[in-house]
Amino acid sequence: MKYLDEYRDGRVAARIVHEIRRATTRPWTLMEVCGGQTHSIVKHGVDRLLPPELELVHGPGCPVCVTPLEQIDKAHAIARLPGVIFTSFGDMLRVPGSRTDLLRLRSEGADVRIVYAPLDAVRIAQDNPAREVVFFAIGFETTAPANALAVTRARTLGLRNFTLLVSHVLVPPAIAAVLQSPGNRVQAFLGPGHVCTVMGVREYEALARHYRVPVVVTGFEPVDLLDGVLRAVRQLEAGEARVENQYSRVVARAGNPAAQRLMWSAFEVCDRKWRGIGTIPKSGLRLRGELRDHDAERRFEVATLETLEPAECISGQILRGLRKPHECPAFGERCTPATPLGATMVSAEGACAAYYAYGRHRAAVAP
Amino acid sequence: MCLAVPGKVLDVYEDRGLRMGRADFGGTVRKVCLEHLPEAGVGDYVLVHVGFALSKVDPEEAERTYRFLAELGQLDELEAPPEP
Numbered sequence: 507m508k509y510l511d512e513y514r515d516g517r518v519a520a521r522i523v524h525e526i527r528r529a530t531t532r533p534w535t536l537m538e539v540c541g542g543q544t545h546s547i548v549k550h551g552v553d554r555l556l557p558p559e560l561e562l563v564h565g566p567g568c569p570v571c572v573t574p575l576e577q578i579d580k581a582h583a584i585a586r587l588p589g590v591i592f593t594s595f596g597d598m599l600r601v602p603g604s605r606t607d608l609l610r611l612r613s614e615g616a617d618v619r620i621v622y623a624p625l626d627a628v629r630i631a632q633d634n635p636a637r638e639v640v641f642f643a644i645g646f647e648t649t650a651p652a653n654a655l656a657v658t659r660a661r662t663l664g665l666r667n668f669t670l671l672v673s674h675v676l677v678p679p680a681i682a683a684v685l686q687s688p689g690n691r692v693q694a695f696l697g698p699g700h701v702c703t704v705m706g707v708r709e710y711e712a713l714a715r716h717y718r719v720p721v722v723v724t725g726f727e728p729v730d731l732l733d734g735v736l737r738a739v740r741q742l743e744a745g746e747a748r749v750e751n752q753y754s755r756v757v758a759r760a761g762n763p764a765a766q767r768l769m770w771s772a773f774e775v776c777d778r779k780w781r782g783i784g785t786i787p788k789s790g791l792r793l794r795g796e797l798r799d800h801d802a803e804r805r806f807e808v809a810t811l812e813t814l815e816p817a818e819c820i821s822g823q824i825l826r827g828l829r830k831p832h833e834c835p836a837f838g839e840r841c842t843p844a845t846p847l848g849a850t851m852v853s854a855e856g857a858c859a860a861y862y863a864y865g866r867h868r869a870a871v872a873p
Numbered sequence: 874m875c876l877a878v879p880g881k882v883l884d885v886y887e888d889r890g891l892r893m894g895r896a897d898f899g900g901t902v903r904k905v906c907l908e909h910l911p912e913a914g915v916g917d918y919v920l921v922h923v924g925f926a927l928s929k930v931d932p933e934e935a936e937r938t939y940r941f942l943a944e945l946g947q948l949d950e951l952e953a954p955p956e957p
Contacts, residue, residue, distance in 0.1 A: 507899035540875055754934045
């Protein structure tokens with residue numbers, strides 16, 4: 507496919523790896539923020555091409571992973587209610603709550619439907635006026651405009667039977683949380699390319715200045731990721747700390763202003779709890795005042811259970827780049843994608859699930 | 874989750890006030906909302922996430938980045954060829 511295949515070219519990758527080796531004189535620790543990047547790095551073995559001085563640690567950028575267990579339990583409680591059609595992206599279906607998952611609820615008779623686009627959920631609400639249609643609105647800034655479009659569209663079409671269960675998170679506060687963690691090792695970031703197609707790079711310029719840390723807005727293909735590492739290493743070696751845009755073929759400095767306006771027309775910033783990390787101030791989105799009739803948490807009274815995560819799980823440290831999946835004694839033994847103990851194993855984009863999927867079960871084969 | 878794929882816009886139409894279109898993703902054709910990308914038209918490549926066009930792929934920037942990377946280190950290749 508055009509604009510994908512050329513960024514998977516092994517010869518080009520080899521050239522960049524050569525340049526990275528030449529540029530690296532000291533040990534450095536870099537974090538890729540986005541779960542999609544983590545998945546691509548582990549799948550293509552990008553980290554194994556790097557010189558031993560460079561370590562890639564994996565960031566908190568997996569919205570499915572960081573959705574709190576309570577919110578997942580809430581989704582399950584709503585999906586069970588009679589008359590409800592519960593709609594969700596496919597990624598959320600297998601994520602276990604305290605007792606069950608959406609797939610199992612569906613097999614028990616709940617009307618759970620996978621949608622590819624949030625607008626498809628609006629269409630379901632139109633086609634089923636006597637039913638309540640709930641859409642599980644999760645994601646980062648990349649997904650927020652599409653979810654905002656769904657709820658504003660439902661409003662315009664007068665669909666009172668359409669609500670969102672919102673669990674939206676924002677990237678810059680999570681980067682700040684990583685940098686403020688005691689014991690932080692991250693010295694540079696590969697920035698989230700697709701979040702920046704919407705938001706642009708200005709928020710990252712503020713982070714780079716404030717924390718004196720290089721941020722390279724990076725794409726998702728192996729060549730992009732290696733180019734991102736090269737640019738970050740060159741900055742680190744030169745003592746620089748600025749934002750570079752590796753992904754300039756799709757990311758404009760100002761992002762997509764129309765998509766931002768749409769997002770802010772539906773959502774406002776709020777505090778959010780991140781699974782494995784805890785509450786990060788001003789790190790999420792909730793529906794704005796006039797759209798709160800479309801908030802599923804207000805429409806449906808569901809009791810929430812405060813749930814404790816297994817003490818053994820180290821996903822909180824993994825999400826902050828302090829530990830790696832294979833350092834966990836439960837990894838690949840008591841904790842697998844079929845029986846996840848915590849955040850980073852529940853989605854294919856979680857660091858633990860990616861390590862598991864690509865055969866890095868044992869420390870001996872891990873980087 | 875933030876997966877987004879470039880597709881070529883095949884046509885543009887209006888669906889009750891929303892600017893929509895169909896895009897070709899390497900042979901798979903899907904409906905795409907173009908409302909928030911007014912500059913994109915038929916023949917353009919757009920980056921699409923969950924049915925929503927986020928940005929236009931800039932062909933010149935794509936070419937420039939790729940060319941730069943493909944030529945990386947070529948000048949000093951005589952002294953130090955890239956390792957396999």
